[in-house]
Amino acid sequence: MILTLDRLNCFYGRVQVLRDLSLTLAPGEVLCLLGRNGAGKTTTLKTVMGLIRPRSGRVLLGDEDLSRLPAHEIPRRGIAYVPQGRRLFAELTVEENLTIGLMARHRGEAARERVLTLFPVLKQRLHQPAGTLSGGEQEMLAVARALCLEPRVLLLDEPTEGLMPSMIAAILETVRLLKREGVATILVEQRVGAALSVADRVAFIENGTVMQIAAAASLHADRAPIERYVGVGLSPA
Numbered sequence: 001m002i003l004t005l006d007r008l009n010c011f012y013g014r015v016q017v018l019r020d021l022s023l024t025l026a027p028g029e030v031l032c033l034l035g036r037n038g039a040g041k042t043t044t045l046k047t048v049m050g051l052i053r054p055r056s057g058r059v060l061l062g063d064e065d066l067s068r069l070p071a072h073e074i075p076r077r078g079i080a081y082v083p084q085g086r087r088l089f090a091e092l093t094v095e096e097n098l099t100i101g102l103m104a105r106h107r108g109e110a111a112r113e114r115v116l117t118l119f120p121v122l123k124q125r126l127h128q129p130a131g132t133l134s135g136g137e138q139e140m141l142a143v144a145r146a147l148c149l150e151p152r153v154l155l156l157d158e159p160t161e162g163l164m165p166s167m168i169a170a171i172l173e174t175v176r177l178l179k180r181e182g183v184a185t186i187l188v189e190q191r192v193g194a195a196l197s198v199a200d201r202v203a204f205i206e207n208g209t210v211m212q213i214a215a216a217a218s219l220h221a222d223r224a225p226i227e228r229y230v231g232v233g234l235s236p237a
Ligand SMILES: Nc1ncnc2c1ncn2[C@@H]1O[C@H](COP(=O)(O)OP(=O)(O)OP(=O)(O)O)[C@@H](O)[C@H]1O
Pocket: 012, 017, 035, 036, 037, 038, 039, 040, 041, 042, 043, 044
């Protein structure tokens, strides 16, 4: 396993948000986290990144325990995180945002060129402030900045939120391409259809616990876990 979350218990103050949450991620695997609002999906990603300290439990990258490392060491180990809402530097240009991504792990020009090949739209906009990009372009830039780390593991928190269908398709295609290169991804996604189109496995989270893990392929035929843990009324696309 490239990443192992082992019985994580996390709290915000006195409120417990993750309860014995365990997950594994294989190299090149796409694991999607599905669950209702507030289930603990974002908290799970933040815990992997060291932004929230588990009260008990461990996060292992291969055999190495990450739970004791300072947060800034975690991207250096090859785990990249694209938070919900993208968190770009709006005043800085596309190029400057990418440079910040490169600095996090001392990657050079070659990494930047590779990333720009994946996202040609950014190449045409290198000198444009990030805040003036369209929503889809901003998401591309956020993913591109994360990929400057040349990560082994990528954590994406609702990357398709608010995007038009063509941009959603482009983001999902990037996840598939990275998978072919061996990058393992944990994807938090509200769009069930999008999740099933890229995921190998789906973990259903409720109340901070993994309730069920299913092969994505099996969920096309048996939607009961989706109805149970995600509910109806969410976007099927
Ligand atoms: N900084 C915080 N302080 C206190 N409680 C928090 C904090 N951040 C999140 N929570 C609570 O922890 C629970 C889990 O939140 P989390 O963001 O992990 O859920 P989520 O599954 O990602 O939800 P969503 O789909 O709405 O993003 C929620 O009840 C939320 O209100």
